[in-house]
Amino acid sequence: MEIKKLGEFALIDLIKVDTIHNKENVVIGIGDDAAALIPAPHHLQLVTTDMLVEMVHFDLSTTSAWQLGYKSIAVNLSDIAAMGGQPTHVVISIALPSYLSVDFVVSLYEGMKEICHEFGVNIVGGDTVSSPNGLVINVTAMGEVDPKKLQRRSGAGVGDLVVVTGALGDSGCGLELLQQGKWTEHGFFQPLVTRHVTPRPQVTAGAMIASSGSTSMNDISDGLASEANEIARASHVGMRIYAEMIPLSAEVCAAARALGKDGLEYALYGGEDYQLVFTIPPQQFSLLSQADLGTKLTVIGEVIEERHGVLLVDEDGAESLLEPKGYNHFRQ
Template structure:
């Protein structure tokens, strides 16, 4: 049997329901009935968390195995339970699968889930399976329990507390960048980074012990240290000061960052998906914890300050800088997975880069141009249009929102749809201009200000970010591919 549509839903359930219960004493009814029936632990708070993973948004099947994907889909939820000081107990898994998916893929996906559930004694007690027309979607809900006295929120940090983390930061983001770049297997430093990204290890034991020892606030680092510091500061109504020299960076990360051409500290601050814990604790308790649990790795990275001081970073020279939240954001795709960057020393070079990009385009390609006003998005668009042999003068469609031109790819005529979304405020306005129709029509779509409606973009696209350089005319242009087609495009441009 090669496809799920030949197996059927109930056949699929029979295929995956074995070895899903590890704590039989807490499960009265598991997979196979209308609902699970569970025995709660007396005098414990119930914790619930959920996370959704969408193909081409959160993962790429070209760089992860089904087993790794299954493992990670559970791990990211267990990490949320750890951040509250809790113990994970049960999981409910819902998956939307393309009909052509092989049963072997699903079996291996669940093998990864079952492995991490076995490690943490988590029971898979139910879920749902449906057909998906546009790729794989995995939604996991995990429940946990915590003693009321040990519940840790983001909102308890106090001025004078120490800020600390449970392990090295930035490894996962560097691993993802290596996967996107390809050919990472040749480097010894790459394996631990890629492994950290594909199969993260939730810090459940550390979370429980820190909660029991008086952690005043805690968060798991899913979106980068800078982002999580802002979350704690906002919830606790405090400021946070981080010290660049104290943020733990693995030797492998330093090597990878040098190879990738990006500061190692950026991966730690803004990369995300480390799933370590960042926590705050009174200084005396922090030192006592280190003595009581020398086997638990923790690093002091900063301190909690008064609210008016904001979130700052002290660099190695002692200078204090405001620290932006940054980190992974589902609606700021311009910061993800940069594979290529170019330095343009003036308008002519930006225009020529557009012409070079045009040479690699195929009908149906989608280009997202991001940058502040005056960054050069329209100039880059003009270069792309010139490379596509557009005869008309190309200008920014700021007021018309969409300009349509006719160009050529080889000997084939192709329509060029040039969008400027700056003045749009609501998704309904995208429908009014026929956005989906044009983008999916097989032409070339060039979209300025795509970040305004990032969630409505095609899952696969090429994101180009233009930022000012040191000189007024200099621009740094970064290319971040989403999907196999656009990774191939970037390889062609190298």
């Protein structure tokens, strides 16, 4: 059905069902002039927002409505995870072009509700408007964190280890496979595409890392090179990152070979992995590495003095400056 047949208010009524997954902290959700929420005592309130724009962040010829809904929430929960927090609520604004159907919007919200349900997050409001050109989705996520566990980008100290969760580069490579039309639904490379279209935010790992004495943390949206440099700049330190230690999946190595590319390039500059990069003193890391975080941890380097800069060490031991060259909106 066309959206204009239904109109704005009936569309919101459709969206409204099954949006509260954790009733205890909501007084008013969708349906009033503002949501009314109950903050957790003795916790800090986290607020973050990320916007997704058609043909900048997604292409509807390669991403389904459900996947897009899932991802638009995931990228926001990832920023809450990078602060060491637990996500609690989201507010969702959508600008809808006339070529989309009511079914598309329902499916978009099914993807959103699935991930919100998974992480116990409430959808407490939003805004619905028309767009003359292209779909835009803006999500604001709220979360809470114990002040003692709050993770900034600015706490890294010389001698700390640099550690990442999961494997890097899958999403960037998955995007390239999609763009080149080089993937099959059930093929070997399918996991790369899945990680690009439906990334999983590292919420559990982020909270455990934050409880273990980590000194800084960032999520990887723009690529490791960019995010590591952000930590270094905020913390006034340098880093030595060993190329050989950066975790790459078997799939990205094989796909990169098939594409005539280097898997490492996707990890450093591809972005959208939504894994975490953090720094932690060696003693604390040896304790953390014994815990089950539901994902693997890999030490990729160490924090050094600021005057050295952020260095990448290749397999021959040669060092070069690792430029913050990841995804940059005005420099593609």
